[in-house]
Amino acid sequence: MQKNLLIVGVGPGSPQYLTCVAMDAIKKSKYIVGYKYTLDTVESIIDKTRQEVYHITMRNQESIYQHVYNKMKDREYCTVPFTGDANFSESEVVDRLLEIFGDNNVEIIPGISSIQVASSKSMIPLDKSYILSFHISDDIEKKKKELINAIMDKKSVILLPRPWPDDPSRNFMQSDIAKFLKLHGIDTSILKVWVFEYLSKYNKETIFRGKAIDLEGMNFNPLSVMVIDQNKRHSYRDFDSSETRHLK
Ligand SMILES: C[S@@+](CC[C@H](N)C(=O)[O-])C[C@H]1O[C@@H](n2cnc3c(N)ncnc32)[C@H](O)[C@@H]1O
Numbered sequence: 001m002q003k004n005l006l007i008v009g010v011g012p013g014s015p016q017y018l019t020c021v022a023m024d025a026i027k028k029s030k031y032i033v034g035y036k037y038t039l040d041t042v043e044s045i046i047d048k049t050r051q052e053v054y055h056i057t058m059r060n061q062e063s064i065y066q067h068v069y070n071k072m073k074d075r076e077y078c079t080v081p082f083t084g085d086a087n088f089s090e091s092e093v094v095d096r097l098l099e100i101f102g103d104n105n106v107e108i109i110p111g112i113s114s115i116q117v118a119s120s121k122s123m124i125p126l127d128k129s130y131i132l133s134f135h136i137s138d139d140i141e142k143k144k145k146e147l148i149n150a151i152m153d154k155k156s157v158i159l160l161p162r163p164w165p166d167d168p169s170r171n172f173m174q175s176d177i178a179k180f181l182k183l184h185g186i187d188t189s190i191l192k193v194w195v196f197e198y199l200s201k202y203n204k205e206t207i208f209r210g211k212a213i214d215l216e217g218m219n220f221n222p223l224s225v226m227v228i229d230q231n232k233r234h235s236y237r238d239f240d241s242s243e244t245r246h247l248k
Contacts, residue, residue: 003072005080005101007094009111011041012084013201013223017112018042022081025109029079031068037223038081061093069100085113089133089160115158117199118225121207122158128231130155134162134172144172148184151191156231163222174226178215188212192229197221 006025010018023045026032032039032046033054039046046053056064068078080097082090086108098106119126130150134140140162150157161177164170172180174195182188191212197220198204208220212228 001074003069003101003105004075004077005097005106006077007086007097007106007108008079008081009085009087009109009113010038010081010083011200012112012114012117013041013199013205015041015044017117017200018045019109019111021109022111025077025107026079026081029077031072031076031078032081033064033068033078034081035083038083041083042081062096065097065100082111083114085111085116088113088115089135092137114196114199114225115160118158118194118196118227121196121199122194122227122229122231124156124158124227124229124231126158128156129227130157132157132159135160136162140172144180147177148181148186151181151186151228151230154230157226157228159226159228161220161222161224161226165222173222174215174220174224175218177226178212181212182216186212188216194227194229195220195224196227197224199223199225 006029008022008025010022018041026042026045029051031052031054032042033056034042035057036055039053039055054064054068072078082093086094087110094108115131116126119129130146132143132147132150134143147157147159161174162170162172178188181191189211193210193212193215195208195215197206
């Protein structure tokens, strides 16, 4: 029996960032299983008269995945939409879905990540940045060291902070990050930062731009991306022309 799962990146906040491939996947699925935030992004293309929609939370997701999987008939499709790109900072759930459905029955459709939108807004290229997600359940001490090293190496950093509403001692939000950097010898009074909340969400998006030290004591929504801006612009005109020719 073939039970097909489509893991689909949507948003990260606006239906305008939905790709045609993502829309087709959702339309051909009998079951749509997602968190409220992602379901809201795709609401306008769901037809509740022929599709079954399941709203999941962290607490009930396992039982709903099992329920839908058991209910699915041969050659039916289920879509699980993920915020932004399912290939970034979603593996704790994606890995479980691969386990339930089996790799051969799963297609992952990439989306536009919140870090891509933050990269565009701050005009800092992804390939010149160190990308980090603290939005994980696992221990983050090693990642904190990576953060310090990247800053010392003069790289820009695009990161997802860690909100932990049930246990604020495990938070690693912008204010915690700013204090952590200062404690580890970074001069936060000159370190340029951006914080983006609700990226691409109509009428809700906010942009903060300042120095890392300013973030101490500030509260941002969990739905936020932080950028440490150490970018130096270099166009092809800065390089030796024979070298540039060689690259072509
Ligand atoms: C589990 S991670 C998922 C990341 C997602 N897969 C992506 O590609 O953007 C959830 C975190 O992503 C970030 N995020 C997702 N959508 C966002 C948005 N519209 N604006 C700002 N941050 C967002 C926030 O840091 C949020 O806590």
